[in-house]
Amino acid sequence: MTTPSIWFTRHIQALLSALGRVLRRPMASLLTTVVIGIALSFPATLWLLVKNAEQVTGGIAEAVDITVYLKTEVPLEEAEKLAASLKLRNTIDEVTLIPAEQGLLEFRDRSGFGAALDALPENPLPHVLVLRPAATHSSADEVEALKGDLAGFPEVEAAQVDTQWVRRLAAILQMLEDLFAAIALMLGVGVLAVIGNMTRLEIGARRAEIEVTKLVGGSNAFVRRPFLYEGLLFGAIGGLIALAITQAVMFALDIPVARLATLYGSEFRLAGLGAAEAATLLLVGACLGLAGAWLGAARHLSRIEARG
Amino acid sequence: MIRFERVSKRYPNGREALRDVTLQIGAGEFVFLTGRSGAGKSSILKLVSLLERPTRGTVMVNGQDTGSLPARAIPAFRRRLGVVFQDHQLLMDRPVYDNVALPLIVSDTPFRDIDKRVRAALDQVGLLQYERALPLELSIGEQQRVGIARAVVARPTILIADEPTGNLDHALARDVMQLFKRFQEVGVTVVIATHDLALVQEFGQREIHIADGQVIV
Numbered sequence: 316m317t318t319p320s321i322w323f324t325r326h327i328q329a330l331l332s333a334l335g336r337v338l339r340r341p342m343a344s345l346l347t348t349v350v351i352g353i354a355l356s357f358p359a360t361l362w363l364l365v366k367n368a369e370q371v372t373g374g375i376a377e378a379v380d381i382t383v384y385l386k387t388e389v390p391l392e393e394a395e396k397l398a399a400s401l402k403l404r405n406t407i408d409e410v411t412l413i414p415a416e417q418g419l420l421e422f423r424d425r426s427g428f429g430a431a432l433d434a435l436p437e438n439p440l441p442h443v444l445v446l447r448p449a450a451t452h453s454s455a456d457e458v459e460a461l462k463g464d465l466a467g468f469p470e471v472e473a474a475q476v477d478t479q480w481v482r483r484l485a486a487i488l489q490m491l492e493d494l495f496a497a498i499a500l501m502l503g504v505g506v507l508a509v510i511g512n513m514t515r516l517e518i519g520a521r522r523a524e525i526e527v528t529k530l531v532g533g534s535n536a537f538v539r540r541p542f543l544y545e546g547l548l549f550g551a552i553g554g555l556i557a558l559a560i561t562q563a564v565m566f567a568l569d570i571p572v573a574r575l576a577t578l579y580g581s582e583f584r585l586a587g588l589g590a591a592e593a594a595t596l597l598l599v600g601a602c603l604g605l606a607g608a609w610l611g612a613a614r615h616l617s618r619i620e621a622r623g
Numbered sequence: 624m625i626r627f628e629r630v631s632k633r634y635p636n637g638r639e640a641l642r643d644v645t646l647q648i649g650a651g652e653f654v655f656l657t658g659r660s661g662a663g664k665s666s667i668l669k670l671v672s673l674l675e676r677p678t679r680g681t682v683m684v685n686g687q688d689t690g691s692l693p694a695r696a697i698p699a700f701r702r703r704l705g706v707v708f709q710d711h712q713l714l715m716d717r718p719v720y721d722n723v724a725l726p727l728i729v730s731d732t733p734f735r736d737i738d739k740r741v742r743a744a745l746d747q748v749g750l751l752q753y754e755r756a757l758p759l760e761l762s763i764g765e766q767q768r769v770g771i772a773r774a775v776v777a778r779p780t781i782l783i784a785d786e787p788t789g790n791l792d793h794a795l796a797r798d799v800m801q802l803f804k805r806f807q808e809v810g811v812t813v814v815i816a817t818h819d820l821a822l823v824q825e826f827g828q829r830e831i832h833i834a835d836g837q838v839i840v
Contacts, residue, residue, distance in 0.1 A: 321733060324734065325728075325731060328728075523712075523714070524714050526712075527712050527714055527725070528725065529701075530672075530706065530712060531701065531706075531725050531726040531773065531777075532698045532699065532700075532701035532702030533698060534698040534699075535698075537698075537729050
């Protein structure tokens with residue numbers, strides 16, 4: 316007997332009646348949605364923190380160079396040949412050859428040992444290759460592996476790289492990500508509880524109406540529907556508020572962060588939530604709202620039966 | 624239409640409301656259930672509308688054994704039944720029109736039919752001019768008639784009423800009874816529980832007398 320158009324009409328009706336009830340208590344509705352919005356904005360902001368931190372440190376991690384000291388007896392031509400062959404590897408982005416002469420000049424300029432160096436009969440410095448690993452192969456383990464590989468070359472005296480701090484950075488980022496997951500989980504459960512409780516109160520307040528509806532043959536699904544839509548609405552509006560809060564925080568931080576970045580000689584700018592992330596936030600809010608209302612309704616509606 | 628076979632009902636508090644009740648009400652009959660308060664009249668109506676289940680025995684309604692109906696089939700079962708209560712059970716914050724439309728809305732009736740049927744039902748109880756009023760703006764007799772309009776709007780084959788005139792004076796009570804009589808005349812089976820014996824005598828219809836949970840012949 317139910318045709319799709321009636322089904323659709325019933326859902327629109329349930330949605331409108333839920334919307335009507337939300338708007339009839341503007342203050343209570345506002346408070347609830349703001350609570351949900353704030354709860355959702357925490358993980359959203361933390362997510363942006365993680366994302367931006369990864370972006371910032373991604374640039375730094377790429378700057379992990381491997382310094383390869385060739386043996387002193389290796390002539391310049393061979394060093395050049397080696398540099399050219401290394402450049403062909405897809406794990407290596409850039410190879411810079413610092414010939415011994417140039418190295419000596421730089422050392423003399425920077426160290427202040429000019430007079431002492433002049434006293435030496437010949438240049439004690441070897442040719443040096445500075446390698447930049449490709450961005451796709453710049454994890455600490457891959458860089459370490461590359462370094463070990465290079466150290467095995469017959470022309471190479473030693474290869475040096477400091478991956479310790481890269482590992483530390485990765486660990487910090489991982490920790491931030493875990494923190495994000497934990498906070499998202501906690502506050503998600505919080506939103507479920509808020510909406511579940513709201514549904515419980517709402518069901519209590521409308522007990523008479525539910526009883527009468529069941530009395531005249533309203534099914535459980537029919538009785539539950541407006542509550543589910545109400546939860547969905549609250550969740551979605553809460554998501555919208557969270558989006559506004561998060562973007563406001565990003566907006567407020569934009570200029571100070573840009574200034575700080577300039578001081579470090581960086582072009583870095585804070586990235587806000589993209590369209591897909593914003594949509595995800597709204598969707599998560601709506602889903603939590605729906606799930607919370609479902610939990611509250613399942614628990615409390617079944618206890619209300621029609622009575623004569 | 625309605626058949627009780629050796630039905631007993633014991634409530635969780637231990638009270639035995641019905642004991643070994645057997646009765647039969649045919650299609651299109653108009654029947655008064657009489658007896659003192661607590662005799663078991665309400666229990667019979669609750670068993671018919673599946674608000675309660677029998678402890679023992681079989682309750683057949685519309686040719687259906689209610690004992691074999693699963694819980695999820697109860698809403699559809701109730702939609703084929705019109706029920707009127709003493710305290711009318713109206714939604715006080717909704718206009719008369721919405722109250723009467725409720726049984727049609729829960730049964731997924733198309734919109735244009737809802738409007739037609741609600742107006743027809745309100746017209747039958749003489750309240751068409753009050754469709755936008757809230758129940759509290761009406762007199763008690765009028766509220767009871769709204770309850771009756773709601774009970775008949777989905778065109779049930781059975782109409783049951785539990786003390787529908789309990790709060791009304793004699794004149795209003797008679798009006799309400801005449802309303803029920805008119806539905807019976809168009810083929811609806813009507814069962815009314817009442818303790819108003821004067822009214823029962825006045826209408827001279829079949830009477831099933833209940834005392835102490837049993838049918839007195």
